[in-house]
Amino acid sequence: MKKILILSASPRKGGNSDLLCDQFAKGAREAGNEVEKIRIAERKIGYCTGCYACQKLHKCIQQDDANEIVEKMLAADSIVLATPVYFYSMNAQLKALIDRTVSRWDDFGRFKGTEFWLVVTAADEDKAMMEPTLAGLRGFMRDCMDGSVERGVIYGTGAYEKGAVRNLPVFQEAYESGKQA
Secondary structure, three states, rough: OOOOEEEEOOOOOHHHHHHHHHHHHHHHHHHHOOEEEEEHHHHHOOOOHHHHOHHOOOOOOOOOOHHHHHHHHHHHHHHEEEEEEEEEOOOHHHHHHHHHHHHHHHHHHOOOOOOEEEEEEEEOOOHHHHHHHHHHHHHHHHHHHHOEEEEEEEOOOOOOOOOOOHHHHHHHHHHHHHHHH
């Protein structure tokens, strides 16, 4: 049994990337895994101020939800990072959380072997339009979390209206990916 943490950055509950997270979670639970989904938009996460007090304290001095989520990331066997694509990048909610992981920079060696799944959604049907977003996510995983493993990418292309992914093959793909997690 794996401990799977799903970080849904969709600002819309029931939005396309959020629905794909639910499908992934369903498959992962059915496969016998422990799954926790966190909707980042429902949490209070401030942006990194660059004060670097965290380098001495090993936690951020801001009193919000970021420290708790970072601890859960460090404890997970597998992490799903899910974001809608906003102007060729991840959305602000996910980026703010990623920036706040700097508070545990010294502990990033603990991510060796941690599996990552990436979920990206966009109105555009061209997967190439998602590459800048994936480059940012992969840079975080590869360059900051040395030894982490990318297990897969779930492309929610052609999904603009809320809930549109329900009618696309990617909806089933997310479920099947969760079963393989």
